[in-house]
Amino acid sequence: MKSRVISVRHFFDGEKLHPEPCRIEIADGILRSVTPGPAPDADEHHEWMLPPLAESHCHLFLDGDELDAAKRKAHLDAGFDTWLATGRRNLERCRDLGIRVIRDAGDVHGVNHRLREIAAGMGIRVISAGKAIRKAGRYGSFMALEVAGVDEIDAAVAAVAAVAEDSDTLKIVLSGIIDFANGKVKGEPQFTLEELRRLVDAGHRRGLRSFVHCSGEDGPALAVAAGVDSIEHGFFMTPAILEAMAAKQIAWTPTFIPVEFQYREPQYGGWDAPTRGKLRAILDNHARCLRLAVEYGVPVMAGSDAGSFGVRHGYGLLEELALMRRAGMSEEAVCAAATNVPRRHFGLPPVHLRPGERADCIFADALQ
Ligand SMILES: [Zn+2]
Secondary structure: OOOEEEEEEEEEOOOOEEOOOEEEEEEOOEEEEEEEOOOOOOOEEEEEEEOOEEEEEEOOOOOOOOOOHHHHHHHOOOOHHHHHHHHHHHHHHHHHOOEEEEEEOOOOOOHHHHHHHHHHOOOOEEEEOOOEEEEOOOOOOOOEEEEOOOOHHHHHHHHHHHHHOOOOOEEEEOOOOEEOOOOEEOOOOOOOHHHHHHHHHHHHHOOOOEEEEEOOOHHHHHHHHHOOOEEEEOOOOOHHHHHHHHHHOOEEEOOOHHHHHHHHOHHHHOOOHHHHHHHHHHHHHHHHHHHHHHHHOOOEOOOOOEOEOOOOOOHHHHHHHHHHHHOOOOHHHHHHHOOHHHHHHOOOOOOOOOOOOEOOOEEEOOOO
């Protein structure tokens, strides 16, 4: 077969970003050669070549394109067929944008498990949390099973066992949402250290890594002490928590974009100037902590929380990458956060774009 010669300006091979334009040759699906310098014989020109992208945090059954609050609320009661159709559309868009790995961060109806099968037929690997776990009456009704009863924690551990039957990972809701007007997280953490430890251990015994929705100082500190595998969102992060995360190699998915959207488009939340100032301060602390996380060696993963208000599936991840870059992460670290760092964390083989290896790559004209 005739080989394709491609000229790329930025080439991330899975570990390293090459500092200059390259001439790439691909034949029979194999990467034949990578030569630094111009490619006067190129058949194609692209800005970027890198392994397929991984979206580390989204909710496939939710419609992030919908900005009408009443319609978003109605969608939560729309029924399985509607959720499935929404999820299928979201998967198609992700595929078209070069996303091949998606971790679904929980839906209470289990639509994500059905979408996992559909995605497999589209060449996308969905890591599905199934139903997340939350405490009775607390935040997370759209994504999480509620554990209640006389002995709540035993019920929660039993719920973990039930979830483990068909889930790839364990999602735990530990803290509530952010009260933007007051610039803090609503309520105490949902579980005590002892409870959280039991949940995490129950997941580990069944081979499930845990990822935990939490923000504020109390939530992430508790999550680190309990030995969770990944912290999601983590707004109001501190250097001390990041140091502990680096020591235990706990991953962080910072999900800038849902909060950035509230800052950029304050009319949807009805935020006044002082609240907008609080949003800015939250985002600035997040950016500062992201730089520290990289410096300390925390595994950082790119996830958008697509499906949440103002965050579109697919495009949300690209916006997240731009925000991570703007926060001061290097292009190389951003590429790793959107490819091999999450692949390794999810137990998938990393992709290496080296001569002689399969050309499992995407081309993009603008990555960020
Ligand atoms: Zn989420």
